[in-house]
Amino acid sequence: MINYIWSLLILIGLVVGSMNGNIASMSDSILSSSKEAIELCILMFGVVGLWSGIMNVAVSLGITNKLQSLLSPFLSFLFPNLTNPKAREYISANITANILGLGWASTPSGLKAMEELQKENPSKHTATNEMCSFLILNISSLQLIPINIIAYRTQYGSVHPADIILPGIIATCCSTLTAVIYIKWKDRKT
Numbered sequence: 001m002i003n004y005i006w007s008l009l010i011l012i013g014l015v016v017g018s019m020n021g022n023i024a025s026m027s028d029s030i031l032s033s034s035k036e037a038i039e040l041c042i043l044m045f046g047v048v049g050l051w052s053g054i055m056n057v058a059v060s061l062g063i064t065n066k067l068q069s070l071l072s073p074f075l076s077f078l079f080p081n082l083t084n085p086k087a088r089e090y091i092s093a094n095i096t097a098n099i100l101g102l103g104w105a106s107t108p109s110g111l112k113a114m115e116e117l118q119k120e121n122p123s124k125h126t127a128t129n130e131m132c133s134f135l136i137l138n139i140s141s142l143q144l145i146p147i148n149i150i151a152y153r154t155q156y157g158s159v160h161p162a163d164i165i166l167p168g169i170i171a172t173c174c175s176t177l178t179a180v181i182y183i184k185w186k187d188r189k190t
Helices: 002-019 023-061 063-078 085-099 103-119 129-139 147-155 161-189
Strands: none
Touching: 002 023, 023 063, 023 085, 023 103, 023 147, 063 085, 063 161, 085 103, 085 129, 103 129, 129 161, 147 161
16 A cells, blocks of 8 residues: 555656656756665665674674573563563564664564564464563664664764764653553553
């Protein structure tokens, strides 16, 4: 459905642009935007590749296991019925990557965590509390260092791209605290 909406919007933009005689500026805009999109993709590919590699090295060295043990009280508090150790490992890898601001690098571990949680789900068509809690925690944008935003700001010429860190920490603390409160409130009701 969204493909049809985007196609319709692009078509309307082309028709209106050609009717107003702005076809030359429109084609220049399309070409410059395409160039910017490719440059941004190359930059983000490098950032994601670097941090995904660092996460793989951390897994190989057992650093993620140590982080998992540090996160264990938090995970036990949020996921009291979680018995699958593999799911706990993936959830902790996802949380670690998110804390570092690597949303893209955290996606594979998040998907694996959901697969593991689904294995223990008695009703395959309904999400468990653990699945919902994990999703809510991810939606809360848990991160301390917004690497992706810093990279975007660098790409677009920000003089101080890291100035986003303090507002990001404040925002993530508020959103994550709200998510945790909501998760625990909903757990009490079930």
